[in-house]
Amino acid sequence: MPPSPSSERLRNLGFLVRDVSRLYGRHFERHARELELTLPQCKVLAHLQRNEGISQARLAELTETDPMTLVRTLDRMQTDRWVERRPDPSDRRAHRLYLREEAKPVLARMWKIADQARSEAIAVLNEKECEQLLELLGRLHQNLQQLDTRATETRATEARRPAL
Amino acid sequence: MPPSPSSERLRNLGFLVRDVSRLYGRHFERHARELELTLPQCKVLAHLQRNEGISQARLAELTETDPMTLVRTLDRMQTDRWVERRPDPSDRRAHRLYLREEAKPVLARMWKIADQARSEAIAVLNEKECEQLLELLGRLHQNLQQLDTRATETRATEARRPAL
DNA sequence: CGTATATAATAACGCGTGTTATTATCTCCG
DNA sequence: CGGAGATAATAACACGCGTTATTATATACG
Numbered sequence: 001m002p003p004s005p006s007s008e009r010l011r012n013l014g015f016l017v018r019d020v021s022r023l024y025g026r027h028f029e030r031h032a033r034e035l036e037l038t039l040p041q042c043k044v045l046a047h048l049q050r051n052e053g054i055s056q057a058r059l060a061e062l063t064e065t066d067p068m069t070l071v072r073t074l075d076r077m078q079t080d081r082w083v084e085r086r087p088d089p090s091d092r093r094a095h096r097l098y099l100r101e102e103a104k105p106v107l108a109r110m111w112k113i114a115d116q117a118r119s120e121a122i123a124v125l126n127e128k129e130c131e132q133l134l135e136l137l138g139r140l141h142q143n144l145q146q147l148d149t150r151a152t153e154t155r156a157t158e159a160r161r162p163a164l
Numbered sequence: 165m166p167p168s169p170s171s172e173r174l175r176n177l178g179f180l181v182r183d184v185s186r187l188y189g190r191h192f193e194r195h196a197r198e199l200e201l202t203l204p205q206c207k208v209l210a211h212l213q214r215n216e217g218i219s220q221a222r223l224a225e226l227t228e229t230d231p232m233t234l235v236r237t238l239d240r241m242q243t244d245r246w247v248e249r250r251p252d253p254s255d256r257r258a259h260r261l262y263l264r265e266e267a268k269p270v271l272a273r274m275w276k277i278a279d280q281a282r283s284e285a286i287a288v289l290n291e292k293e294c295e296q297l298l299e300l301l302g303r304l305h306q307n308l309q310q311l312d313t314r315a316t317e318t319r320a321t322e323a324r325r326p327a328l
Numbered sequence: 329c330g331t332a333t334a335t336a337a338t339a340a341c342g343c344g345t346g347t348t349a350t351t352a353t354c355t356c357c358g
Numbered sequence: 359c360g361g362a363g364a365t366a367a368t369a370a371c372a373c374g375c376g377t378t379a380t381t382a383t384a385t386a387c388g
Contacts, residue, residue, distance in 0.1 A: 009298055011275075013282055014188055015207055016301050019228055021185035022375080023308035024178055029376090030315055040344065043179060057366060064183055069345055071368060076343075093353045093366040111175075118177055124307040125300065133300045134173055136293055137180050143288040144187035151194055186345080193346090204374065221336060233375050235338060240373075257336040257383045 024121060031117040035106060040065070040073055041082070042110055048083065048099050049107055055094045064145075188285060195281040199274060204229070204237055205246070206274055212247065212263050213271055219258045228309075 025039050032042070040063075047062045048054075056074065060067040074097070077083045082103045088094040122130055189203050196206070204227075211226045212218075220238065224231040238261070241247045246267045252258040286294055 010282065010286075010294065011278065013286070013294075013298065013301075014192060014203065014278065016298070016305060017181070017185045017188055018203070020301055020305050020308065021182045023305065023312055024181055026376080027308055027311055028178060038343070039178065039182070055366075065344095066346065067367075068347085068369095073344075088366095091354075091366080093351095095367075114175065114178065118174065120311060121304065121308055122174075122177070124303045129300055130174065130177075132296060133304070134177065134180070136289065136297045136300070137177075137184055139288045140285065140297070141180060141184050141187065144184065144191055144285055147191055147284060148187055190346080202373070219336075229374095230376060231337075232339090232377080237374075252336095255336080255384075257381095259337075 027121055028114065028117045031113045032110070035110060035113065036080070037082075037106075037110065040069075041077055042114070044070075044073060044077060045082065045099070045103060045107060045110065048097060052098050053096045055088065055091075055096060057094070059097060191285055192278065192281045195277045196274070199270060199277065200244070201246075201270070201274065204233075205241055206278070208234075208237060208241065209246065209263070209267060209271060209274065212261060216262050217260045219252065219255075219260060221258070223261060 028039055032039075035042075037045070043063050043065075044059065047059060051059070051062065054062075056070055057067060059065075060070045063070070065073070074083060074085070078085060081100055084098045084100050085095040086098060088096050125133065192203055196203075199206075201209070207227050207229075208223065211223060215223070215226065218226075220234055221231060223229075224234045227234070229237070238247060238249070242249060245264055248262045248264055249259040250262060252260050289297065
C-alpha cells in the first residue's frame, strides 16, 4: 500500500510542520521572555502598529485569528496595559483598538528580538533556500486558507438551510 | 534598517509557519472529525502502534512532546478507551502503555484520512517541491531542536549551581 | 549502608485555539 | 416603518502546550 519511497517521509509532513511551529515559538519566546509578550501578542502589536483604530473583527482578519481567540488575547493585553479598547462612535457594537503609549517603545525591541531569533533559526539555510521555503510555505498557506474558507462557507450555507 | 528586499518577507517566516501549522491542523481535523481524535492523539496512536509497552517518558521522546502535555493527552485517551496504562513490573514509578483492542481498527482509517487530507493540502506542489519542502523543514527542525536542547541544558546546569 | 541526585509521573496555573451559543446592534428589504 | 437576517463582541467549555513544583521511586557514590 505505501507506494513511492518518498511517501513514507511525506507522511511526516503534518507532524513536521507542527513541530517546527512549536519549536519556533519556543525559540522566539526564549528570546522574548524579557518582553513579557507571547508570539500571538506580538502579532497583534505588529498589526496594530500600522492600523490603529481598527475593530476587533478587522484585526482578526489581518492576523488570521479566530475572533473568539482574539477577544481573550486582547483581554490579557488590555489588562497588561498594551492596548486599549475605545467605543466606536459610529457602531455601538464595535470597539476601536489603540496601542497604549507604554507599548510603543517595546515595538522596536520586539522586531530586534524577532530578527535575532529568526536569524539563529535559519542559520542552517542559505539565502536561496530561505526564499524557496518562504515560497513553498506561502503556496501551502494559500491553499489551506482556501480549503478552510470553502469548508467554513459550506457549513454556513448548510446551517442556513436546516430543513435540508 | 530593513536591508535586503527579501528581509521584509522573511519577517513573516515565524507567523507563516505558525499559520500553516494551524491551518493544516484544522484541515486534518475536519477530515478526522468522525474519528473523534485530535492530531496529537493520532500521533500518539501512530507511535504506539509500533512501540507497544513503552513508558510515557519514552513516548514523550518519540513524539517530541512535553511529558506534562503527554500526561493530559493520555488521560483523555484513556478515558476515551484508546489506550491503557499498565504498571511496569521492573519500575514502580513507571507505566507501560498499550493500545486497547478498540483502537486498532481505527489506525488504518486514520492513515487513510491523513493521506487524503495531506494530498489535498499539497495539491499545489509538485513532487520535487514537496521533496524540497520536507528537506528544508527538516533542516530547520533539526536546528531548532538543537537550539532548544542547548537552552534547556544550560538552564538545568544553572539550576544545579544555585550559588553561582 | 545511607545520603544525594536523577527520573517517572502528576498537580496546578496561565495562555492560545476551536466550538457552540448569546446578546446587542446594524442593515436591508418588503 | 418593521421584521429578517447579518455582524461585533462575548460567555462557557474542552483541548493542547509550557512552566514550576511535588511525590514516589531508582540509582549512584562516598
